[in-house]
Amino acid sequence: MSKKNKEVSKSGKDRPSNASKAGATIDADTRIRLYRTMYECRVLEQRAYDLFMQNLVKGTSHLALGQEAVASGFGTAMRPDDYTFCTYRGHNHTYVRGVSMASILGELMGRECGLLRGKGGSMHLTSVEHGAMGSYAIIGAHLPVAAGAAWSAQYRGTEQVSVCFFGDGTTNIGAFHEALNFAVIWNLPVIFVCENNLYMEYTAIKDVTAVENPAADRAEAYGLESIVIDGNDVDVVYETAINVFAKAREGGGPSLIEAKTYRHGGHSRADPGKYRPDEELQAWLDRDPIPMYRERLIDLGIEESQLNEIESQCDAEIESATEEARNSPSPPIDIALIDVWADGGASWRN
Amino acid sequence: MSKKNKEVSKSGKDRPSNASKAGATIDADTRIRLYRTMYECRVLEQRAYDLFMQNLVKGTSHLALGQEAVASGFGTAMRPDDYTFCTYRGHNHTYVRGVSMASILGELMGRECGLLRGKGGSMHLTSVEHGAMGSYAIIGAHLPVAAGAAWSAQYRGTEQVSVCFFGDGTTNIGAFHEALNFAVIWNLPVIFVCENNLYMEYTAIKDVTAVENPAADRAEAYGLESIVIDGNDVDVVYETAINVFAKAREGGGPSLIEAKTYRHGGHSRADPGKYRPDEELQAWLDRDPIPMYRERLIDLGIEESQLNEIESQCDAEIESATEEARNSPSPPIDIALIDVWADGGASWRN
Amino acid sequence: MAELTYREAVGAAIAQEMRRDKSVVFLGEDVAAAGGVFKTTSGLLDEFGPERVKDTPISEQAIIGAAMGASMTGLRPIAEIMFSDFFAVCWDLVANQIAKTRYMTDGQCSFPLVLRSANGGGSRFGAQHSQSIENWAMAIPGLKVVAPSNSADVKGLLAASVRDPDPVMFFEQKSLYAIKSEVPDGEHVEPLGVARIARTGTDVTIAALAAMVPRALNAAEILQNEHGISAEIVDVRSLVPLDTKTILDSVERTSRLVTVEENPRLCGWGAEIASIVAEELFWNLDGPIIRVTTPHIPLPSADELEDAVMPSPEGIVQRVIGLVD
Amino acid sequence: MAELTYREAVGAAIAQEMRRDKSVVFLGEDVAAAGGVFKTTSGLLDEFGPERVKDTPISEQAIIGAAMGASMTGLRPIAEIMFSDFFAVCWDLVANQIAKTRYMTDGQCSFPLVLRSANGGGSRFGAQHSQSIENWAMAIPGLKVVAPSNSADVKGLLAASVRDPDPVMFFEQKSLYAIKSEVPDGEHVEPLGVARIARTGTDVTIAALAAMVPRALNAAEILQNEHGISAEIVDVRSLVPLDTKTILDSVERTSRLVTVEENPRLCGWGAEIASIVAEELFWNLDGPIIRVTTPHIPLPSADELEDAVMPSPEGIVQRVIGLVD
Numbered sequence A, B: 001m002s003k004k005n006k007e008v009s010k011s012g013k014d015r016p017s018n019a020s021k022a023g024a025t026i027d028a029d030t031r032i033r034l035y036r037t038m039y040e041c042r043v044l045e046q047r048a049y050d051l052f053m054q055n056l057v058k059g060t061s062h063l064a065l066g067q068e069a070v071a072s073g074f075g076t077a078m079r080p081d082d083y084t085f086c087t088y089r090g091h092n093h094t095y096v097r098g099v100s101m102a103s104i105l106g107e108l109m110g111r112e113c114g115l116l117r118g119k120g121g122s123m124h125l126t127s128v129e130h131g132a133m134g135s136y137a138i139i140g141a142h143l144p145v146a147a148g149a150a151w152s153a154q155y156r157g158t159e160q161v162s163v164c165f166f167g168d169g170t171t172n173i174g175a176f177h178e179a180l181n182f183a184v185i186w187n188l189p190v191i192f193v194c195e196n197n198l199y200m201e202y203t204a205i206k207d208v209t210a211v212e213n214p215a216a217d218r219a220e221a222y223g224l225e226s227i228v229i230d231g232n233d234v235d236v237v238y239e240t241a242i243n244v245f246a247k248a249r250e251g252g253g254p255s256l257i258e259a260k261t262y263r264h265g266g267h268s269r270a271d272p273g274k275y276r277p278d279e280e281l282q283a284w285l286d287r288d289p290i291p292m293y294r295e296r297l298i299d300l301g302i303e304e305s306q307l308n309e310i311e312s313q314c315d316a317e318i319e320s321a322t323e324e325a326r327n328s329p330s331p332p333i334d335i336a337l338i339d340v341w342a343d344g345g346a347s348w349r350n
Numbered sequence C, D: 001m002a003e004l005t006y007r008e009a010v011g012a013a014i015a016q017e018m019r020r021d022k023s024v025v026f027l028g029e030d031v032a033a034a035g036g037v038f039k040t041t042s043g044l045l046d047e048f049g050p051e052r053v054k055d056t057p058i059s060e061q062a063i064i065g066a067a068m069g070a071s072m073t074g075l076r077p078i079a080e081i082m083f084s085d086f087f088a089v090c091w092d093l094v095a096n097q098i099a100k101t102r103y104m105t106d107g108q109c110s111f112p113l114v115l116r117s118a119n120g121g122g123s124r125f126g127a128q129h130s131q132s133i134e135n136w137a138m139a140i141p142g143l144k145v146v147a148p149s150n151s152a153d154v155k156g157l158l159a160a161s162v163r164d165p166d167p168v169m170f171f172e173q174k175s176l177y178a179i180k181s182e183v184p185d186g187e188h189v190e191p192l193g194v195a196r197i198a199r200t201g202t203d204v205t206i207a208a209l210a211a212m213v214p215r216a217l218n219a220a221e222i223l224q225n226e227h228g229i230s231a232e233i234v235d236v237r238s239l240v241p242l243d244t245k246t247i248l249d250s251v252e253r254t255s256r257l258v259t260v261e262e263n264p265r266l267c268g269w270g271a272e273i274a275s276i277v278a279e280e281l282f283w284n285l286d287g288p289i290i291r292v293t294t295p296h297i298p299l300p301s302a303d304e305l306e307d308a309v310m311p312s313p314e315g316i317v318q319r320v321i322g323l324v325d
């Protein structure tokens, strides 16, 4: 379980070279944790998909199946008091901060056990207690908000870091531009992470963007370093995260990371994602971050039985979480009329 | 300033070398026209300032004294059916399209002879007849609108070009980012001209911007060439304009130009501009585009008497325009209640 | 007469107008190749080609700005904003630029454009994808505002919006997209600014819009059958121009007014109509003016919660009984 | 009691609160070194330093977003949007994010922030720098909305807004900035949600806000002196929460209501108040409810034109006479 990761490169495969470099500094416990986290995210969202198909998740749902390495790598590198700001595609980003599976599934299903008791839904998972400061569903909005949380941390002198996840399509909206410039001139401890999964909803990012790397090719416009990473390699993600967190905590200011990844499924709901070429999809399925990492761990000498054990634990967890959420009642109707205001009420008159 | 300013021409003045190169292709008539246009702009806005100080211009007024080379160079290079989109600091950009001095002063003074009969005011000069498609007073809005006019020209196949003028401060607002990306991906015949006068209202652009050249250093973020020019040298401006117009008309797509310049006065109204260092102001006054160009023309062999003659003509013109505007009555009150709708009315009910 | 879904009527109207007039162009996110996320515009790309039917980046300010610039230079653009909530990211272009520029330029510029969007709740999308923002638009001088309740009106009013020389905000109620109803064959254009009496009645006038129209009709059935109350339903259809004549005529006959709004309580269009009636028909009224609205809250996501707060037929019935009894 | 201008009262309130609470920070365009384009915040940078008083780029989304993120993580930001018209460029952050997130998160997040802005017409700035947008804000659940008419209220209500745990939109009427009036000495805080009877009267209630309050008072003088009509003036002060009690009590006594709004006609706050009275006090009313508003047009720039369209004391007098006679 503690074979040195130098041997990684020996095993060859299509693993980027910086992955093995990353490997050099990551200890085995962390690697196990990274693997477990990715696997948990996977079963969580597969279950969300099943529940959607059973019409138990209403409205909509946006899955990040295939993108687990980003959430897991960053989530694992965070300090408990750091802030996460993410999008509607934020189940994993919320989960990795320590939120329970049942409260996520419960929210998707509009149950009382839901994280927001059904008031927010799939697109708005939030757990302030865990530093998960919200899932934002209107493109671009949360980039300046994340900068604001970083400003607050800077002012309060807490060394907290604010991390903001968003998609490739988000790089073409005005708020992206304003937030990046703002974060740089105030030297804020905020990390902007673009998960470039090549598509917006049904339209390819390359068809509507003036540059090839929609985030990284704009970094210089804000005086930032251009950083593109393999978002399917959790070691790379984790190590990148460690570096930019350290920089932010030391007063080194913001970073912008573009992580190349891919969603296995469609954009939302029951979208089959047919607008994507078969070969492209296949190539990315072949680079599924979870089996890829499993293989690497085994190459590194971690016992397969240990991984099997983790997987069975997760499989059991998701079952009991599903049961809990399914058995949770509908939220009491009267909560619809509370908490517009901080006094708990919703009244606009006396 | 820009790398293009390094060489000094044989006249020994601080004239950029590309200016004399530009001179090589600009004929004498055009040069005279450029000079006359700059001079007209100058007397027009000096008069606007006087009228403001006499309380005959109400509300506000934003002058471009010192920035005349940009409006004159671009205006002279335009085809009559090209489109101009400019800002509240747009008197010159409107004037150079052929609009009369009296109708501009009349609008500033809220008189019936005003271009908009007092309904728009100083910040909204527009003359569709002359291709002056409006002066926009909320930062950033007109960049996508100019792109839209370019899209229309492209669709209609007219080879019209849309030119959009804006300030340095405008480069930090979201609409800038959206418009640039949009123009590039649709390959639109639009020219974005940033008049970098170093200040927003009272705050220096360098204090709030992550890069040194707020427009040009972002060009690459849209796959565009980074172009910085001396905005106080009308030859440079004119020649640059000729080049980017040709490119746009040939289907070569958009350009982004950053023209370094300076406003001699304050931001608006009676602002004395005291937030600017004396030496900075003096250095730019020494590079006033009008005397600088006058000197060059004389060096090039144009008779000073011809220039004197032009100046007296303009001085007379502004007097008679002032008289016309002063003598124009207040607009009839009932025009306040027309032209909300294309049928001429303002009614929201039957 | 063919039966079309509300969704199909959208595409039919756009196609009808694009066939007629080459200056009509259409842009938005995922509208071309994908046919729109609500599948309202499938087939348009195939028929009209990529010069006229265009996918855009996620850049709502650029979308609306492009439509504005194109409309003032000879085109008649239709722009889609996917969910009406997203107008908030481009409200400057809509409310400050498009709406005001004709007036500010003393009538020099025209903006013959249509801004279409999926509006309203009932689809469990949560507070940021469920708003009814027709009152935001109504509050801005210079915008026409249309919100149809059925397929025929979608087709006729959207066609009229495209032909209109002024900017029109066209709100499609997303929970109605799947509903089928009859649409006249052939070219169909319905004038803007005319309300429709969706049901005649004598005891009370109920003014409703979009998804609230079927709910009000449903309430009227219950009122008739269970309470012997005869309700007249006015489908307002167009908030600007507002057909005050039809509304005032109806209230003059029934002497009672109830408005049913989907938007949250404060400053909804029902308040405007209430204030018009309270001024102009005060002496004809036989009782207070009642507004049924969503409470002044963001919409919750869970189905039971959302259903509990939006105006329902039962809720309307209760308020009408209270008024008429 | 000292006399302060409305402008000075703004700075005094911010300084009072920044002295009291280190978590209060302030940001906006040209607000620090220059002291604000309306010179409302001169001196704050000197007293509180560049960590707490911050100049920003022209990036309204970033300004409001930063305030939101800071408020949900322990600070109490005050953000200035230079002219209220510019809220249109950042309306998503205000209306969709700040206003809704407490509700959507089941109460997990708080947003103790103030968004201040110069609102309203009368300064010949044209249609894009003169709007009264308090009704835009009132229409959004989750926002508190305040608009003071005098220096004492500026100071007291702005202080209360800073202390309030919810987001407050604080609208300063720019044509009032130069007006002096008395402000209590020492710490001054005035609760939100309480209307003020600015003048007592018996024949008619006139509800007004901000710059319309002095105009209504002026009208009341004329009505008293020239027409023997006694008007009660209610300075609404806060649209959300709305002090319906004070308004309804007054109308109960006078039996007549006139609202005076600066915002354009459709969906203004006066419509909301009219609809409340038309429902809850219908049987007490002795006549129609009258709304005096700016017509439903963008504001023109020229002085005579602008004066002609905004509500004036004379215009108010005419409408009241028509009602009371």
Ligand SMILES: Cc1ncc(C[n+]2csc(CCOP(=O)(O)OP(=O)(O)O)c2C)c(N)n1
Pocket: A089, A137, A138, A139, A140, A166, A167, A168, A169, A170, A171, A197, A199, A200, A201, A267, C029, C058, C060, C082, C086, C089
């Ligand atoms: C302002 C805005 N415009 C459009 C949408 C609709 N929308 C939701 S997700 C999405 C695609 C976003 O693409 P990307 O940023 O790449 O994120 P991904 O979904 O791929 O994670 C769009 C257009 C929105 N929510 N907000």
Ligand SMILES: Cc1ncc(C[n+]2csc(CCOP(=O)(O)OP(=O)(O)O)c2C)c(N)n1
Pocket: B089, B137, B138, B139, B140, B166, B167, B168, B169, B170, B171, B197, B199, B200, B201, B267, D029, D058, D060, D082, D086, D089
């Ligand atoms: C969205 C918006 N924010 C702020 C303003 C106020 N404002 C008007 S001009 C100006 C400065 C603009 O600076 P710049 O773009 O450099 O143009 P310049 O005035 O120097 O020509 C500001 C902040 C505005 N009009 N619109």
Ligand SMILES: [Mg+2]
Pocket: A167, A168, A169, A195, A196, A197, A198, A199, A200
């Ligand atoms: Mg994507």
Ligand SMILES: [Mg+2]
Pocket: B167, B168, B169, B195, B196, B197, B198, B199, B200
């Ligand atoms: Mg500038």
